[in-house]
Amino acid sequence: MESNELRIFRVVAQTGSITKAAQSLGYVQSNVTARIQQLESELKTQLFYRQRGMILTPTGEKLLAYAEKIIYLLDEADKALNDSCDPSGSLTIGANHTISSLRLPKLLAQYHKTYPKVDLSLTTNESNELIYKINHFQLDGAFVKTLPLSDENIVKELVFEETLVLISSPLYNDISDLYSKPFLMNTIGCPNRIQLENWLNSKGICNIRYMEFNNLNSIIEGVIADLGASFVPESAIKEYEEKGFLKSFQIPAQYNITKSFFIRRKDSLMTSSLSKFIEMIELNTPYQKLLPKDK
Known part of the structure; x- marks a missing residue:
């Protein structure tokens, strides 16, 4: 064999x-x-x-x-055997749809420019599929939204916590006007969608209509065009709101916090290319190191 x-x-x-x-x-x-x-x-x-x-x-x-x-x-x-202080070789990174469109383009461009010998590739998918690929040695690291309650094979290297807001066209002044509109969200299983459903259900709203987009930019453009409302990271829409293209609404704190992680397989080799990538994330994004007890 x-x-x-x-x-x-x-x-x-x-x-x-x-x-x-x-x-x-x-x-x-x-x-x-x-x-x-x-x-x-x-x-x-x-x-x-x-x-x-x-x-x-x-x-x-x-x-x-x-x-x-x-x-x-x-x-x-x-x-x-071939690793050195000068990163080279392959580095395969995964990211869910929101993170890939929100933060990664500039980061990947900077990394490629700084370490041109690294063969850098990106896979975009749902968090559960990315975790599967990490566990089956198909990715060196991944940005994900959710993690299993316990997976001893996974190490959480970095974490980022942010606030989610409900967004709509500027035409609407009352949040209740949005309850009956379609919600532009990622597909089933998206943590943001689950939190949105939990909040709406707490208000007695169960008949929720969706238009599914797996691209944050498409979701925002759809909301601006008044296709419906959405529930997205506040940091993603600040510029649009400042320019008057859309409006945001705060919802209760128990429903509006989301966390994303950069993970890798626990027994994977920490190559110089992966180590430098993690270092660059920490220096150039809001992601922060987790304490050893939280990994």
Whole structure:
């Protein structure tokens, strides 16, 4: 069982398709098929159900867990042996939709300019998916909104707490005028959306209509155009409100606080590229270090 076979196996498992795996790896399909068959023959077991795609068998699920660890350790060894004070190599960062549009563009541009030898990449997704990728060695670090109540594999490096406000077109002076309007929010599972629902439910409002946008700028533009209202970080709309493009309303404190974290896997290697990235976040954003007992 060679490491390259495990890498091919992992990509097939992740994509659920020989065709997609071949495209991702830059191989011809017949090569990928042959390597999977060779691995199954060597292990004397079936790793995939071949019906409407490639679906892992129970044995395949077990092998995937080991493959991820083996590939991670090999890559980590390479990083450790080649790491230096001058950051280089790959750095894969994840961020949820709000954070990626609100704070990251300038930060990433600054990092790329300061450390041009680092191959920096960004993945945008929901927090739960980013946490999954952290746990499965697919990201070096990620900005997320929510965390599991307890996950011993995750370290919270930095935290940022901010206030959420209800926003609308300047046409509305009374917050009650917004209760029946559509709310422009991220998809189900977004912490801000959950807090909005809890607040509205506390006021007896349960029939909530949504227009789903996974982009903060699109949400703000939609509110300015009077498509509906939204519930967003106060820092994101200050300039718009000062220019008279929209209006904000405060809601009770138990519903208006949101926290975001920068996380990494606890047993991951702290490379110089990741260490410098964390340092740059702390110096150039409102994110702050957590005390060891809070990590």
